Amino acid sequence: MSGDSVRLILPLSRLATEACEATALYRELRKPLLRYLACLGLSADEAQDVVQDAFLSLHKHLAAGGSQENIRSWIFRVAHNQARNRQSRYERRFAAPLEGRMDTIADESTPERAVLEREKFLQLRKAIGLLTEAERECLLLRAGGLRYREIGEVLGVPTSTVADTVDRAIRKLAERCNV
Amino acid sequence: MCEFSQRLIAWLDGELPEGEAAKMERHLGECAQCRGQLDAYRQASDAFEAYSNACADAAMSAKSAKRGRRSLRPAQAVSAAAAIAAMVATFFLFTARVRHSAVVGTAAEIGSTTAASQPVHTAQQEPARQLAAVAPPGVTPQVVKSKGAERISHPAPDRRTEAPRPQENTNLLPGAPAVEISIPADAIFPPGAVPAGVSFTADVTMASDGSTEQIRLRPQLTEFERKGAQR
Numbered sequence: 001m002s003g004d005s006v007r008l009i010l011p012l013s014r015l016a017t018e019a020c021e022a023t024a025l026y027r028e029l030r031k032p033l034l035r036y037l038a039c040l041g042l043s044a045d046e047a048q049d050v051v052q053d054a055f056l057s058l059h060k061h062l063a064a065g066g067s068q069e070n071i072r073s074w075i076f077r078v079a080h081n082q083a084r085n086r087q088s089r090y091e092r093r094f095a096a097p098l099e100g101r102m103d104t105i106a107d108e109s110t111p112e113r114a115v116l117e118r119e120k121f122l123q124l125r126k127a128i129g130l131l132t133e134a135e136r137e138c139l140l141l142r143a144g145g146l147r148y149r150e151i152g153e154v155l156g157v158p159t160s161t162v163a164d165t166v167d168r169a170i171r172k173l174a175e176r177c178n179v
Numbered sequence: 180m181c182e183f184s185q186r187l188i189a190w191l192d193g194e195l196p197e198g199e200a201a202k203m204e205r206h207l208g209e210c211a212q213c214r215g216q217l218d219a220y221r222q223a224s225d226a227f228e229a230y231s232n233a234c235a236d237a238a239m240s241a242k243s244a245k246r247g248r249r250s251l252r253p254a255q256a257v258s259a260a261a262a263i264a265a266m267v268a269t270f271f272l273f274t275a276r277v278r279h280s281a282v283v284g285t286a287a288e289i290g291s292t293t294a295a296s297q298p299v300h301t302a303q304q305e306p307a308r309q310l311a312a313v314a315p316p317g318v319t320p321q322v323v324k325s326k327g328a329e330r331i332s333h334p335a336p337d338r339r340t341e342a343p344r345p346q347e348n349t350n351l352l353p354g355a356p357a358v359e360i361s362i363p364a365d366a367i368f369p370p371g372a373v374p375a376g377v378s379f380t381a382d383v384t385m386a387s388d389g390s391t392e393q394i395r396l397r398p399q400l401t402e403f404e405r406k407g408a409q410r
Contacts, residue, residue, distance in 0.1 A: 166188060
């Protein structure tokens with residue numbers, strides 16, 4: 001190239017801050033999304049793929065001038081639907097994937113795992129297994145940090161239905177776990 | 180049964196309207212039965228979360244045990260890179276749109292800086308606008324004169340992102356200064372978001388008013404570049 005070149009030294013902090021706002025969503029939501037998908041029974045690889053696809057869809061949505069509101073529920077809904085589409089084993093329930101690994105989990109004596117003492121763990125697993133699909137999904141999304149309104153948007157039900165479902169699910173767990 | 184008990188879980192989740200929440204808090208101060216119930220619900224809720232976290236961790240660690248730690252398949256690396264590129268491109272498109280109003284002021288500012296450091300050059304305004312569109316509002320870039328289209332890179336551990344880098348297909352004026360900015364990937368992306376060996380080149384197309392017409396981020400697998408597949 002013949003002309004003079006201009007070297008530009010930008011204060012990066014400002015630029016980085018703004019870029020971080022764009023990736024903040026990714027940072028904030030990636031892990032909850034992965035957890036949610038894993039709990040729906042997707043393998044780790046499948047979950048990763050779904051999350052990547054969901055963020056690509058988000059990009060297209062935003063680039064096409066789509067609404068910037070309710071992004072959290074938007075991306076959870078996309079991931080949720082993709083998980084359902086690609087998951088023929090969806091019937092393999094949330095309670096089931098731990099079958100084989102339960103022993104290792106119950107035996108690990110890290111502080112977090114100690115919460116789940118074996119006895120309680122079995123009870124809890126049984127209780128979760130007895131929840132309806134909608135109840136489990138509501139609780140999983142709630143555990144992912146979503147508000148009732150957002151959960152309703154993901155699952156396509158009114159907020160009041162979410163409130164009722166969460167209420168019923170927690171009561172069931174509390175009763176059956178005898179906690 | 181206490182009438183308040185129907186709303187304990189909604190209150191626990193912070194989903195009650197303010198007035199009702201205040202009533203609930205007053206009530207909880209008085210009603211031991213509700214406090215007991217609340218405690219049980221809270222425990223059930225925590226137990227569920229612990230269970231789901233354990234479940235997710237088990238599912239995730241099953242994979243890392245199988246595949247080893249950081250072994251991204253090339254296809255996966257590309258898809259990850261594409262997703263990240265898409266996010267960043269979205270960001271730039273948004274900020275570029277927002278920035279239009281700020282372009283003129285900043286352009287003048289940068290124009291004078293550029294003129295001062297490069298008094299010989301005649302076509303200052305155009306590149307100045309290009310810089311302005313790229314720079315965040317309120318940021319006054321330091322412009323350093325140098326000869327030749329030299330590539331500057333801030334050393335970044337493992338990976339780096341380059342933006343924007345004029346190519347033949349951009350509409351820079353012939354002979355106009357090339358603008359190259361290197362941004363360390365770590366300054367922009369969350370840690371671990373960019374797989375090792377992936378970097379980006381951004382092609383920026385400028386409109387005549389200095390606004391950004393198009394930004395295209397091209398993910399590049401630098402590890403595979405030595406095969407000569409690129410450009």
